[in-house]
Amino acid sequence: MKLTTLSTEERIIKAASKIFISKGYAGARMQEIADEAGINKAMLHYYYRSKDKLFRVIALASFKEIIPRIGHLIEKDLPLLEKLAAIVDTYLTTFKSNPNLPLFILNELTQQGDEFIDELKAQVAELPRFEYLFAQIQKEVEDGNIRPVLPFHLLLTTMSMTIFPFVCRPVFTGLIGVTNSQYDEIIGSRKEHIVAFLTHALKT
Amino acid sequence: MKLTTLSTEERIIKAASKIFISKGYAGARMQEIADEAGINKAMLHYYYRSKDKLFRVIALASFKEIIPRIGHLIEKDLPLLEKLAAIVDTYLTTFKSNPNLPLFILNELTQQGDEFIDELKAQVAELPRFEYLFAQIQKEVEDGNIRPVLPFHLLLTTMSMTIFPFVCRPVFTGLIGVTNSQYDEIIGSRKEHIVAFLTHALKT
DNA sequence: ATATTTGTTAACCAAATGGTTTAACCATGA
DNA sequence: TCATGGTTAAACCATTTGGTTAACAAATAT
Secondary structure (H helix, E strand, O other): OOOOOOOHHHHHHHHHHHHHHHHHHHHOOHHHHHHHHOOOHHHHHHHOOOHHHHHHHHHHHHHHHHHHHHHHHHOOOOOHHHHHHHHHHHHHHHHHOOOOHHHHHHHHHHHOOHHHHHHHHHHOOOOOOHHHHHHHHHHHHHOOOOOOOOHHHHHHHHHHHHHHHHHOHHHHHHHOOOOHHHHHHHHHOHHHHHHHHHHHHHOO | OOOOOOOHHHHHHHHHHHHHHHHHHHHOOHHHHHHHHOOOHHHHHHHOOOHHHHHHHHHHHHHHHHHHHHHHHHOOOOOHHHHHHHHHHHHHHHHHOOOOHHHHHHHHHHHOOHHHHHHHHHHOOOOOOHHHHHHHHHHHHHOOOOOOOOHHHHHHHHHHHHHHHHHOHHHHHHHOOOOHHHHHHHHHOHHHHHHHHHHHHHOO
């Protein structure tokens, strides 16, 4: 247990992450971030000049945390199913420890304008090169190792099965009578289900 | 082509739907809704007393449009795969004509407090009774007609594959070089992919 | 020690935003 | 025709909100 006192800047980042990621840009309030960080509101503007600037720091950091992990896996030399399993595992691990991140990302990516996306693309060293994965899938199909599928559909399906459960939790816990711990269990066993599902669905 | 002049109330609903569903509660502005409806801001408050009230009307209507369609299917007497295909088709059709709805629903369900969800539950005549579907899946497994799967996982997977593509579009059109029309094509061929995927994944 | 930069706060400000008031407008029935 | 009720808009109001100022404290350099 580390007990180091966080610097003001660290406290701001931590607080801003929490507030922005859980409430989104439009729903976040500078005052709330200041309170969460235990500082004066003016400090936020001293360190990061505006809400927009602070938001970009947080958002870009979140994106940059995830994107490379996948990008790196995509180009690795692994059998297709192992690679898909690794992608699934990476997403699950990342989002289990940050369950609000998926909705935040999807949200801000749709909400923020092109300038934001351009800035993101400029700052992320390298985006995942999915063509790599698509080629691999294509080859497996041609070699008759897996059932014919459109590579993009397979990627989309893999990502869907993995990420969607994090964003649709309130549908089940709020509307249907699923408890949070029941839902956690489901997410806990999600990897096995997905991998088995992919394995069987791709069998020739 | 109907050319009836819409009543003020209808114009408000139409405008509010558009703004709320695309920007969410926090991002929507009463002034913008008024502009969109071509009326004075005071009119909004004349017809619906507050932003909150107006929002609830819109949000509850959206929810109530989708929920029963599924609920009704769930309890229908159909072979499992046909039923899943019907669910997939219902979601796809609904969201193709309202692509922002999924993210809106997921968002507001996580953002709005319990009172909102309670009000929703109170107003929706009957929520889908998934136990019905679960039992059917369980039976198919026990009868050896499909590979053993946890019913909830299968439901989650089906919904994921179907709905997630609507919310992750900007990931591909914004970050990866997929064009909107390419993405539309993918969504257009989504049903066949999902049904084939489910079929093969469930084979014993 | 002293000047200077850096960090911090309270008070303040202007714009945005949800909401209200007031009065005019307009159809309908008495 | 003139009440009467719902409908509409302009101006207004109060609060919230992002952002600034100015004074002060705490380091840091000279």
